[in-house]
Amino acid sequence: MNENQLFKPVEQKRVFEDIANQIREAILSKKLKAQDRLPSERELAEQFKVGRLTIREALRTLESKGFVKVKKGSGGGAFVGEGDPGMVASLIIDNLQLEGLTGDQITESRITLECAGIRMAIKNAGMDDLDRVAESIEATREILKPERAGEILAKMVEFHILVAKASHNLPYVLFVRSLMEWGLRMRKNWIPTAEEQAYSYQSHLDIFRSISSKDEKKAMALMEEHIICMGSLGPNSIKM
Amino acid sequence: MNENQLFKPVEQKRVFEDIANQIREAILSKKLKAQDRLPSERELAEQFKVGRLTIREALRTLESKGFVKVKKGSGGGAFVGEGDPGMVASLIIDNLQLEGLTGDQITESRITLECAGIRMAIKNAGMDDLDRVAESIEATREILKPERAGEILAKMVEFHILVAKASHNLPYVLFVRSLMEWGLRMRKNWIPTAEEQAYSYQSHLDIFRSISSKDEKKAMALMEEHIICMGSLGPNSIKM
DNA sequence: AAATGCACTTTGGTCATACCATTCGAAATT
DNA sequence: AATTTCGAATGGTATGACCAAAGTGCATTT
Numbered sequence: 116m117n118e119n120q121l122f123k124p125v126e127q128k129r130v131f132e133d134i135a136n137q138i139r140e141a142i143l144s145k146k147l148k149a150q151d152r153l154p155s156e157r158e159l160a161e162q163f164k165v166g167r168l169t170i171r172e173a174l175r176t177l178e179s180k181g182f183v184k185v186k187k188g189s190g191g192g193a194f195v196g197e198g199d200p201g202m203v204a205s206l207i208i209d210n211l212q213l214e215g216l217t218g219d220q221i222t223e224s225r226i227t228l229e230c231a232g233i234r235m236a237i238k239n240a241g242m243d244d245l246d247r248v249a250e251s252i253e254a255t256r257e258i259l260k261p262e263r264a265g266e267i268l269a270k271m272v273e274f275h276i277l278v279a280k281a282s283h284n285l286p287y288v289l290f291v292r293s294l295m296e297w298g299l300r301m302r303k304n305w306i307p308t309a310e311e312q313a314y315s316y317q318s319h320l321d322i323f324r325s326i327s328s329k330d331e332k333k334a335m336a337l338m339e340e341h342i343i344c345m346g347s348l349g350p351n352s353i354k355m
Numbered sequence: 356m357n358e359n360q361l362f363k364p365v366e367q368k369r370v371f372e373d374i375a376n377q378i379r380e381a382i383l384s385k386k387l388k389a390q391d392r393l394p395s396e397r398e399l400a401e402q403f404k405v406g407r408l409t410i411r412e413a414l415r416t417l418e419s420k421g422f423v424k425v426k427k428g429s430g431g432g433a434f435v436g437e438g439d440p441g442m443v444a445s446l447i448i449d450n451l452q453l454e455g456l457t458g459d460q461i462t463e464s465r466i467t468l469e470c471a472g473i474r475m476a477i478k479n480a481g482m483d484d485l486d487r488v489a490e491s492i493e494a495t496r497e498i499l500k501p502e503r504a505g506e507i508l509a510k511m512v513e514f515h516i517l518v519a520k521a522s523h524n525l526p527y528v529l530f531v532r533s534l535m536e537w538g539l540r541m542r543k544n545w546i547p548t549a550e551e552q553a554y555s556y557q558s559h560l561d562i563f564r565s566i567s568s569k570d571e572k573k574a575m576a577l578m579e580e581h582i583i584c585m586g587s588l589g590p591n592s593i594k595m
Numbered sequence: 596a597a598a599t600g601c602a603c604t605t606t607g608g609t610c611a612t613a614c615c616a617t618t619c620g621a622a623a624t625t
Numbered sequence: 626a627a628t629t630t631c632g633a634a635t636g637g638t639a640t641g642a643c644c645a646a647a648g649t650g651c652a653t654t655t
Contacts, residue, residue: 129608130608130609131415142453143453149453155634155636156636157636166609166611169608171636171637172411172608172609174636175415175416175419176418178416179415179416179419179420180419180446180449182449186618187617187636188616188617188618189617189632189634189635190619191617191618191619191634191635191636192634192636196453198449198450198451198452198453199450200450203450206420206446209383210421210443211438212383213382213422213436213437214437214438215525220525221526224524224527227468227472227475227524228468228527228530231468234467235464235467283460284460284467285451285454285455286447286460286461286464286530286533287464289447290464290526294526369638370637370638395605395606395607407639408638408640409637411607412638414607425607426607428607428645428646428647429604429605429606429648430648431605431607431647431648433607
């Protein structure tokens with residue numbers, strides 16, 4: 116690392132970056148709250164003394180990172196966002212893929228995180244959190260029919276996310292969500308067999324019961340086995 | 356969730372989004388490799404049959420997400436990126452902050468992840484990985500002087516990231532990196548006392564030795580204590 | 596021959612203007 | 626009062642122009 120360099124390269128800032136940063140800081144420091152509406156592009160252009168295009172480029176970068184949402188028409192404009200976990204999860208996977216992510220790494224980190232996360236879930240979950248998991252599992256049973264097989268994958272993912280949410284730990288939820296995002300991409304159009312569906316359902320149910328009864332060891336063991344097993348199913352088993 | 360809807364709202368796509376997605380897909384599917392140069396904005400405008408401005412907006416979103424890097428001047432243009440973990444880590448924290456992240460949640464997820472990660476580190480680390488950690492710790496000792504206190508924070512963070520890298524698990528490294536990013540932000544301009552520095556140094560050394568000798572339990576226990584202790588130090592201890 | 600300096604070309608950065616499409620709300624109509 | 630209509634606000638796109646930076650190569654100087 117070169118933090119000891121005497122000279123650092125001059126940062127050639129672009130105007131729209133500066134504007135984007137000003138707005139970003141205002142949002143992060145809560146000077147602008149969620150749902151607040153920014154002035155229109157034309158007004159911002161006047162205020163910042165730049166062209167409208169420059170404002171647009173700043174808003175584009177902010178929008179793409181979830182800081183604002185842009186709406187058209189009268190009463191439209193840029194509105195301060197509240198974060199977009201889905202977008203971040205997607206971006207996480209995109210970037211990891213650029214770095215050379217493999218399916219094995221996903222499975223390994225899922226085991227590491229989700230097993231460890233069970234401890235947080237058991238510690239922090241309220242009745243409502245567990246209820247939501249139970250409901251989701253119940254809803255999954257309704258779907259265990261050949262003609263609704265297309266919906267099963269989303270439900271499988273939902274279980275893991277709901278368990279993560281039971282931890283009430285935002286970073287952890289986001290991480291799990293991004294790991295699940297990978298599975299969703301790899302298995303697009305994948306229709307699990309009846310056996311695979313039955314296994315997944317039963318496995319989720321067992322894990323849930325262990326968590327409910329606060330049997331940490333058992334829940335972790337079940338989760339590990341479940342992730343390993345699912346990791347070898349479907350298109351996922353083919354390494355990237 | 357409403358995946359059962361009969362009709363979905365017509366997706367009002369913006370042209371630049373479509374273009375950005377086409378390029379994004381090309382990059383993710385490796386049709387465009389890292390370092391490849393895209394045609395100039397003017398050429399792209401011709402190819403896509405749109406105005407140059409539209410191309411620019413597409414490139415802006417791609418650039419802000421790390422898919423491309425843009426250089427000026429002759430021989431410049433948009434070049435395919437290789438991912439930007441630093442940017443992603445920063446974005447992760449930004450978004451979590453928008454969702455209402457607290458310092459306690461960071462400490463909790465750090466304990467959960469970094470302790471569990473020790474297992475991966477012990478399992479996957481090669482000699483070179485351990486050497487890098489040892490070097491970093493050694494370099495930290497050189498800095499344990501009042502006049503170089505400003506550099507100490509970066510070194511403290513480096514230790515945790517190097518241990519994470521020893522796991523050879525890309526998602527995990529990124530997650531740890533983002534959690535450390537939070538600490539860096541909260542403690543900007545924080546100068547630890549001599550005692551705090553000494554504690555941190557000794558603590559890192561102990562953890563490293565436990566990992567080297569593959570003493571999983573001890574390493575995890577030390578890491579947990581270390582994270583808790585550090586969590587109560589500096590500006591970090593003030594909740595957000 | 597090597598180093599310097601200068602002009603030229605390419606390419607992104609910014610501005611200004613114009614026009615379109617959408618959206619919302621107020622006015623007009625029934 | 627409900628509905629329809631229309632207009633103003635606002636983002637989306639296109640054109641054209643000019644500036645600034647960065648590389649290239651040639652000419653000049655040493």
